[in-house]
Amino acid sequence: MNLKRIITLFWRDFRQGARGFLFIFSIVTPIVVSLILSLVFGTIFSGKPRLGIVDEGGSELARRAHALSSVIVKDYDSKQALIDAAGRGAIDVGMLLPATFDQDVRANTETEIVVYVWGESLVKDRAIIVTVISRTLRAMLGQAVPINIVTETVGTAESIPWQERLLPLVVLLAVFVGGFLVPATSLVEERQRRTLTAVSTTPATLGEVFAAKGLLGVLLSTLTGLIILAMNSAFGTRPALLLLTLVLAAAMATLIGLILGAVNKDINALFATVKSMGILLYAPAILYMFPNIPKWIGYLFPTYYAISPIIAISRDNAVLADVALELGVLLALIAVLIGVLALLSNRLKLREL
Amino acid sequence: MIRALVTKDITLFFRNQFFAIVSVLGLVAYAAVYFLMPKTVDDTLTIGIYPPEIPAVFLEETADSGIVFVPKDSEEALRAGMSAQDNEYNVAFLFPEGWVRTLALSHALDQDVTILFTSDFPDELKEAYVVILEELSYTLSGQTINISATEEVVGQDLAGDPLAARERMVPLLAMIVLMVETMGLASLIASEVEEHTLQAVLTTPVRIGHLFLSKGITGVTLAFVQSALLVAVIGGLRQAPLLILAALLLGSILVTAVAFLIGSSSKDLLSVMAWAVPVLIVLAIPTFGIVFPGATTVWTRIIPTYYLVDTLHKVVNFGAGWADVWQNLLILLGFSAGFTALGILALRRKYR
Numbered sequence: 138m139n140l141k142r143i144i145t146l147f148w149r150d151f152r153q154g155a156r157g158f159l160f161i162f163s164i165v166t167p168i169v170v171s172l173i174l175s176l177v178f179g180t181i182f183s184g185k186p187r188l189g190i191v192d193e194g195g196s197e198l199a200r201r202a203h204a205l206s207s208v209i210v211k212d213y214d215s216k217q218a219l220i221d222a223a224g225r226g227a228i229d230v231g232m233l234l235p236a237t238f239d240q241d242v243r244a245n246t247e248t249e250i251v252v253y254v255w256g257e258s259l260v261k262d263r264a265i266i267v268t269v270i271s272r273t274l275r276a277m278l279g280q281a282v283p284i285n286i287v288t289e290t291v292g293t294a295e296s297i298p299w300q301e302r303l304l305p306l307v308v309l310l311a312v313f314v315g316g317f318l319v320p321a322t323s324l325v326e327e328r329q330r331r332t333l334t335a336v337s338t339t340p341a342t343l344g345e346v347f348a349a350k351g352l353l354g355v356l357l358s359t360l361t362g363l364i365i366l367a368m369n370s371a372f373g374t375r376p377a378l379l380l381l382t383l384v385l386a387a388a389m390a391t392l393i394g395l396i397l398g399a400v401n402k403d404i405n406a407l408f409a410t411v412k413s414m415g416i417l418l419y420a421p422a423i424l425y426m427f428p429n430i431p432k433w434i435g436y437l438f439p440t441y442y443a444i445s446p447i448i449a450i451s452r453d454n455a456v457l458a459d460v461a462l463e464l465g466v467l468l469a470l471i472a473v474l475i476g477v478l479a480l481l482s483n484r485l486k487l488r489e490l
Numbered sequence: 491m492i493r494a495l496v497t498k499d500i501t502l503f504f505r506n507q508f509f510a511i512v513s514v515l516g517l518v519a520y521a522a523v524y525f526l527m528p529k530t531v532d533d534t535l536t537i538g539i540y541p542p543e544i545p546a547v548f549l550e551e552t553a554d555s556g557i558v559f560v561p562k563d564s565e566e567a568l569r570a571g572m573s574a575q576d577n578e579y580n581v582a583f584l585f586p587e588g589w590v591r592t593l594a595l596s597h598a599l600d601q602d603v604t605i606l607f608t609s610d611f612p613d614e615l616k617e618a619y620v621v622i623l624e625e626l627s628y629t630l631s632g633q634t635i636n637i638s639a640t641e642e643v644v645g646q647d648l649a650g651d652p653l654a655a656r657e658r659m660v661p662l663l664a665m666i667v668l669m670v671e672t673m674g675l676a677s678l679i680a681s682e683v684e685e686h687t688l689q690a691v692l693t694t695p696v697r698i699g700h701l702f703l704s705k706g707i708t709g710v711t712l713a714f715v716q717s718a719l720l721v722a723v724i725g726g727l728r729q730a731p732l733l734i735l736a737a738l739l740l741g742s743i744l745v746t747a748v749a750f751l752i753g754s755s756s757k758d759l760l761s762v763m764a765w766a767v768p769v770l771i772v773l774a775i776p777t778f779g780i781v782f783p784g785a786t787t788v789w790t791r792i793i794p795t796y797y798l799v800d801t802l803h804k805v806v807n808f809g810a811g812w813a814d815v816w817q818n819l820l821i822l823l824g825f826s827a828g829f830t831a832l833g834i835l836a837l838r839r840k841y842r
């Protein structure tokens with residue numbers, strides 16, 4: 138292995154790859170998925186009813202409603218905008234507050250308001266909104282709460298928000314999409330274009346070609362993983378250990394990519410293989426979504442040993458001793474993958490020369 | 491002649507391992523996703539309550555408005571209802587003995603009322619239950635507010651019979667099938683253009699018009715058969731099957747035309763993906779508005795697929811008929827014709 142040749146090959150791959158679709162795709166996809174999940178589980182799937190308000194007179198009810206945490210409150214400029222929002226399900230209930238609303242309420246005169254209800258909204262969401270509005274009006278009127286409430290938690294089960302449950306999937310996507318797709322497609326394309334044969338006529342060895350492509354995959358995969366962890370504020374308290382684990386996970390992804398690149402003849406076959414084995418790669422992340430599934434099932438999947446320490450360090454602030462066993466298995470898997478790649482490399486060398 | 495060309499194209503399509511696997515496995519996977527999703531929606535707030543002193547009339551009234559109180563005979567029974575085994579409710583109200591009478595007479599309770607939450611109950615939803623309990627106590631203590639509300643329901647009122655998430659998925663699943671077929675056909679066209687097999691075919695009695703027709707029939711057949719099959723398997727053809735099939739056929743023509751455009755701009759699978767991914771994301775946007783209501787606004791109506799997914803949603807989930815969606819179908823037909831013309835133009839230029 139000649140380091141100078143590896144760096145030269147790396148730069149060639151980097152210059153060619155950086156303009157390619159898959160290179161951009163592997164960085165952009167996890168970022169977009171992470172953003173979409175934040176949006177979807179931050180607001181749309183929050184489980185909170187959505188109340189729309191047109192406030193024609195600066196009502197105190199609207200101001201108080203915005204302070205509530207049990208409903209999502211959206212303001213609209215006109216009655217028509219409110220009706221449109223209710224029509225397309227942007228709100229569950231829309232309320233039009235006339236300019237004299239507060240005066241009428243405080244004067245305790247018979248007041249009638251119009252509410253627009255989205256036909257598909259859940260009955261329980263309508264009930265919560267009506268209750269919340271009623272409670273807020275009572276507060277405006279100065280009615281004292283007739284009871285004193287205390288809360289108590291029953292049981293020990295942990296509440297894990299969906300955004301947190303999905304983090305392993307997004308991290309796996311970030312590490313594996315770039316980690317294995319870029320080296321795998323690059324290798325397959327080179328074989329298809331016969332440029333690998335051309336390279337083999339130079340002093341560069343096939344091992345150096347693999348090393349250069351692997352280096353690119355590891356860097357890309359680690360970088361994307363770091364971006365995703367940063368976007369989710371999940372660096373934990375051991376950034377150095379997290380970086381080391383990410384690099385090892387990226388190495389695993391890249392080695393799988395290089396093996397796939399070595400065994401598949403063309404891009405179509407490669408994508409078919411990737412699609413078929415997708416469930417094996419992402420299964421541990423799916424198990425994280427459902428904490429009731431026994432944890433031991435995850436041990437059966439190789440990628441568990443990549444994602445589990447990352448999540449333990451980033452989310453649960455685990456230290457080296459906590460993840461040592463999993464990292465040990467990950468290192469062993471990497472060694473096995475290197476062995477497989479070496480065997481395939483010899484076969485490929487005979488075929489290309 | 492055209493039949494021979496269509497047979498050749500379909501054979502070539504399934505010879506591409508990626509699209510063959512994605513097409514077949516995809517159909518099974520999409521159907522599995524649909525059937526694994528819950529078919530009902532929990533439309534009520536269920537709350538355990540002890541002592542069981544709330545008047546029956548009041549219980550019925552609150553149940554109608556979506557809040558179901560489950561009276562229990564003892565505190566132990568109340569807590570047992572929250573256990574993992576029973577899992578009857580996640581929230582319970584624990585009152586002091588004689589609380590209803592005390593509230594009615596003295597308009598206040600001097601003892602605490604406890605709200606029990608299971609430990610995995612989301613924090614952000616707890617406030618709503620505190621408010622419900624406060625409102626319950628206001629009502630039972632006889633405090634009123636002098637405001638009435640006139641309710642206007644916008645759209646079809648599904649109160650008590652809400653749409654399950656999987657029913658909202660039907661247009662999305664159909665769109666995914668159509669999108670995969672778009673990529674498959676585009677890839678087929680791109681490879682034929684790049685490998686110059688089309689020029690070879692044109693040296694035979696086959697005319698360029700025959701080629702467009704055969705490619706069009708191949709694309710529409712693949713897209714239509716698979717999307718119709720999926721929609722049939724998940725029960726989407728129970729209502730107005732002809733209307734659904736007509737919408738899927740127009741959608742298949744549209745995506746085939748898009749495949750012509752993508753195929754004429756690409757040279758291999760990777761460049762097909764580079765073009766197809768952004769185009770298909772845009773075409774899929776209208777489905778997000780159905781799966782996640784309120785996530786999109788009226789601007790999505792400029793996207794041709796809006797008229798396909800809106801039709802599927804209205805017919806499958808609301809029992810709409812021809813009279814309700816004919817405008818959608820007409821606009822979809824217009825888009826399909828326009829895109830087909832553009833696609834043929836693009837391919838004709840590429841063949842030259």
